[in-house]
Amino acid sequence: xxxxxxxxxxxxxxxxxxxxxxxxxxxxxxxxxxxxxxxxxxxxxxxxxxxxxxxxxxxxxxxxxxxxxxxxxxxxxxxxxxxxxxxxxxxxxxxxxxxxxxxxxxxxxxxxxxxxxxxxxxxxxxxxxxxxxxxxxxxxxxxxxxxxxxxxxxxxxxxxxxxxxxxxxxxxxxxxxxxxxxxxxxxxxxxxxxxxxxxxxxxxxxxxxxxxxxxxxxxxxxxxxxxxxx
Amino acid sequence: xxxxxxxxxxxxxxxxxxxxxxxxxxxxxxxxxxxxxxxxxxxxxxxxxxxxxxxxxxxxxxxxxxxxxxxxxxxxxxxxxxxxxxxxxxxxxxxxxxxxxxxxxxxxxxxxxxxxxxxxxxxxxxxxxxxxxxxxxxxxxxxxxxxxxxxxxxxxxxxxxxxxxxxxxxxxxxxxxxxxxxxxxxxxxxxxxxxxxxxxxxxxxxxxxxxxxxxxxxxxxxxxxxxxxxxxxxxxxxxxxxxxxxxxxxxxxxxxxxxxxxxxxxxxxxxxxxxxxxxxxxxxxxxxxxxxxxxxxxxxxxxxxxxxxxxxxxxxxxxxxxxxxxxxxxxxxxxxxxxxxxxxxxxxxxxxxxxxxxxxxxxxxxxxxxxxxxxxxxxxxxxxxxxxxxxxxxxxxxxxxxxxxxx
Numbered sequence: 001x002x003x004x005x006x007x008x009x010x011x012x013x014x015x016x017x018x019x020x021x022x023x024x025x026x027x028x029x030x031x032x033x034x035x036x037x038x039x040x041x042x043x044x045x046x047x048x049x050x051x052x053x054x055x056x057x058x059x060x061x062x063x064x065x066x067x068x069x070x071x072x073x074x075x076x077x078x079x080x081x082x083x084x085x086x087x088x089x090x091x092x093x094x095x096x097x098x099x100x101x102x103x104x105x106x107x108x109x110x111x112x113x114x115x116x117x118x119x120x121x122x123x124x125x126x127x128x129x130x131x132x133x134x135x136x137x138x139x140x141x142x143x144x145x146x147x148x149x150x151x152x153x154x155x156x157x158x159x160x161x162x163x164x165x166x167x168x169x170x171x172x173x174x175x176x177x178x179x180x181x182x183x184x185x186x187x188x189x190x191x192x193x194x195x196x197x198x199x200x201x202x203x204x205x206x207x208x209x210x211x212x213x214x215x216x217x218x219x220x221x222x223x224x225x226x227x228x229x230x
Numbered sequence: 231x232x233x234x235x236x237x238x239x240x241x242x243x244x245x246x247x248x249x250x251x252x253x254x255x256x257x258x259x260x261x262x263x264x265x266x267x268x269x270x271x272x273x274x275x276x277x278x279x280x281x282x283x284x285x286x287x288x289x290x291x292x293x294x295x296x297x298x299x300x301x302x303x304x305x306x307x308x309x310x311x312x313x314x315x316x317x318x319x320x321x322x323x324x325x326x327x328x329x330x331x332x333x334x335x336x337x338x339x340x341x342x343x344x345x346x347x348x349x350x351x352x353x354x355x356x357x358x359x360x361x362x363x364x365x366x367x368x369x370x371x372x373x374x375x376x377x378x379x380x381x382x383x384x385x386x387x388x389x390x391x392x393x394x395x396x397x398x399x400x401x402x403x404x405x406x407x408x409x410x411x412x413x414x415x416x417x418x419x420x421x422x423x424x425x426x427x428x429x430x431x432x433x434x435x436x437x438x439x440x441x442x443x444x445x446x447x448x449x450x451x452x453x454x455x456x457x458x459x460x461x462x463x464x465x466x467x468x469x470x471x472x473x474x475x476x477x478x479x480x481x482x483x484x485x486x487x488x489x490x491x492x493x494x495x496x497x498x499x500x501x502x503x504x505x506x507x508x509x510x511x512x513x514x515x516x517x518x519x520x521x522x523x524x525x526x527x528x529x530x531x532x533x534x535x536x537x538x539x540x541x542x543x544x545x546x547x548x549x550x551x552x553x554x555x556x557x558x559x560x561x562x563x564x565x566x567x568x569x570x571x572x573x574x575x576x577x578x579x580x581x582x583x584x585x586x587x588x589x590x591x592x593x594x595x596x597x598x599x600x601x602x603x604x605x606x607x608x609x610x611x612x613x614x615x616x617x618x619x620x621x622x623x624x625x626x627x628x629x630x631x632x633x634x635x636x637x
Contacts, residue, residue: 060543061631080630081547088545099540099634103241115234116545160544 005072006033007090007168007200008057013066015052015223026052027063028223034168039194039201041214046206049223051172054204058170059087071167088116092161096173098153100145106132106156107141113163124163131159135189151182158189169193171203175210187213231550232557239558242530243565253526254566256519261570261610263512265602266578271505273582273597275498281593282494285364290465291488292320292451292472310484311447319475320453325464327456330358331448333438339431340407341396348395349430350408352438355380361454368432373402373417380434384408385417387428389590395429406431409441423593461489516610519566520617527559527621538625539633548626555622556615563614567607574606 015027027049034040034057042057044050055061056068059075062083067076075086092113093099100109110128119127132141135155145153154174161169171190175183191213193199203214211217219226243250294312312331320329333352338345353362355378376385386400393399405412413433421428439445455464469487478484488496531538538551578596585591 055631058543060634061629081549084542084545084547084550087543093543095540095634099536099543101238101537101540103245104238108237108241112234112541113544115231116541116547116550118231121233164545 006035006069007071008034008202009069010053010056010063011067011069013053013056013063013068015049015056015061016064025223027056029066030220030223030225032057032218032225034200034202036167036200037194037198039191039213039215040203041211041217042202042204042220043206043208043211043217044220048220050204050220052223053220054170054172054202057168057202058091058093059083084116088113089164090166090168092164092166092169094154094157094161094169094171094174096176098145098150098157098177100153100156100160102145105142105144106137106148109145109156110160110163113160117164127163128159131162132156134162135159149182150178151186154178154182154186155189158186162193166199168200168202171201173205173207174203175207231553235550235553235557236561238554239561242534242558243561246530249526249529250562250565253522253562254569256522257516257563257566257610257613258519258570258573260512260516260519261567261606262573262577263515264509265571265574265598265606266581266596267505267508267512268602269574269578269596269598270581270594271501271508272599272602273578273595275501276597277593277595278497278501279494282490285490287490288455288457288461289361289364289490290320290326290453290455290461290468291490291493292316292453292468293486293488294449295484295486312451312485313448314446316472316475316485317448317451319471320451320468323464323467323471325456325459325467327454328358328361329451329453330354330361331435331451332362333435333442333444333447333449335438335442335444335449337409337441340410341390341400341404342398344396344398346395349426350438350441351430351432352435353432354435361452364454369420370417371420373415375417376432376434380416381437382411382413383416383434384413385419385432386415387419387430388421389425389429390431391418394425408433411441413437421590421592423591425590428590465489516613520563520613523559523562523614523617524621526562527555527618528624530558531555531621531625534625535628535633535636538628539630539636542628542630543634551626551628552622555625556618559618559621560611560615563617564607564611566614567610570610571603571606 010030010032013027013030014025017024017026030053042050042054052061056063059070062068062076067074069075070086070090075083078086101112104112107128110131111124114124114127129141132138135158137152137155137159140148140152145156148156169190174190175186178186187210190201190203194201203210205211292312294310314331317329317331320326331354334349336347337350339348353359353376355376370385371388372391373385376383384406386406389395390400400406400415402415402418405414419432439447453468455461465487469483472485473480473483476484541551575598582594582596585594
């Protein structure tokens with residue numbers, strides 16, 4: 001796949017919800033390019049449509065109108081299972097709530113996305129080992145999420161997001177549930193991934209402090225991109 | 231991938247132990263019932279087959295009355311009785327080696343001051359006795375068997391010699407009054423295995439006929455065919471000869487002739503029907519158990535909505551989600567089935583013990599073939615999978631964004 005051009009491109013994307021009698025236009029004609037290797041921060045207050053926008057960037061949701069291109073390929077009309085496969089291969093998610101599977105150990109959580117891609121067990125295991133080593137959790141591999149601190153859980157989530165060697169990492173308020181020191185180390189790590197591993201990072205936040213790590217900031221208000229950057 | 235479906239399912243089941251166990255109860259009651267019923271049924275079948283094999287496949291049984299199918303089911307009128315003459319006709323058919331007849335009925339037995347009713351069996355004492363004995367598997371445990379020219383003599387079943395019948399054991403050489411006539415006990419029989427058979431007394435055929443006013447009637451004729459002859463052909467020849475002798479048309483016979491194979495088939499059909507009815511009843515409880523699993527799985531889908539959203543976000547296809555939930559409910563069924571099998575084995579062993587220790591029936595042995603165990607395990611897995619199907623579909627159709635937002 002070419003490293004030229006955007007990884008993800010939104011072209012005049014609309015998301016309209018019908019809630020009973022009321023029609024809600026959550027995203028109103030957003031066009032946005034996420035370029036290879038950039039650290040993009042999507043900012044906006046709650047209810048601005050930034051989450052909906054992020055879901056579409058992450059191929060979790062399809063637009064009501066408009067086109068989404070993932071590495072030049074239109075995904076707007078893909079079936080949910082096709083979308084799941086594309087998602088699993090190309091995008092790594094980091095959530096505010098960590099979102100680990102509570103019944104699985106750290107190691108198993110990291111191995112899971114590879115399972116959905118049909119990667120053999122041995123390969124999965126060795127890759128999960130090395131990723132957990134990388135985030136400094138080699139002594140916590142066999143612990144369940146509830147036995148880990150918030151920071152540790154988020155590091156497991158980061159390791160999990162990297163398993164399928166995705167081109168894009170999508171972080172939704174990644175430091176929202178950890179203390180400031182842990183938050184800083186997580187941001188430093190994301191920065192490092194962006195600079196050293198050349199990972200494209202899209203981070204959704206409402207915290208201007210975090211936005212400082214980004215190479216580009218996009219502000220969303222009322223379902224539209226407000227200013228510059230595009 | 232299959233490994234992961236199992237891993238996720240097992241982790242989930244073990245993290246909600248109480249619910250898992252409660253859900254399984256529904257399944258294991260059903261499976262326990264089915265396993266114990268089948269094992270007892272199979273055991274019974276084997277016991278019956280053994281009995282038939284013992285008496286061999288070269289015998290014809292002739293009963294009075296039409297096709298009743300059950301030996302001794304004699305409700306025919308006087309005119310329909312079999313007699314010595316019929317037996318002689320049978321003996322005269324080519325292909326018949328020998329034939330013997332017996333008579334039996336209920337009589338009042340009195341020993342000391344105790345009077346009770348029991349079956350008295352009249353056995354022929356001539357050469358045809360061998361044919362009868364091969365059928366009845368009668369063996370003398372103590373004393374002697376009835377002999378030719380014996381009169382006023384009897385051998386008694388083990389219930390009488392043990393003392394369970396009269397309350398006091400019958401002593402060798404003492405007299406028992408049968409319908410007020412005295413008979414001396416010359417032998418004790420070996421137990422057959424069930425208390426009603428073991429409460430019978432055996433006497434010379436003529437004595438029984440006299441006591442019960444049977445004249446020259448026989449309740450039952452057994453004929454042995456010549457070795458290597460076509461038993462079905464001999465059977466039809468016997469029917470033909472008896473029809474001619476008794477002057478009845480084909481299709482209106484007042485007697486029936488059966489081979490041991492036929493009798494075995496008839497019993498097999500009866501056993502099958504009984505088994506199917508019982509298993510049908512047990513299956514109802516299995517359906518209820520399946521609904522229990524379904525309920526648990528719906529709850530589980532609701533509780534794990536966020537988890538489903540996460541899995542979809544990190545690349546799970548709808549199929550993966552469906553599989554995870556179906557495997558989980560299948561495992562729930564199979565675990566329940568496993569416990570049910572153990573419980574069922576214990577139950578039928580218990581029944582076996584009770585029937586032999588309390589009721590004295592020793593030939594009822596529970597039988598556990600491998601196919602029963604594996605079949606029950608597989609069946610409970612399938613019940614689980616089916617029950618989990620709808621909840622799993624619901625889970626797989628969840629929108630990932632809404633699932634992630636769910637709280």
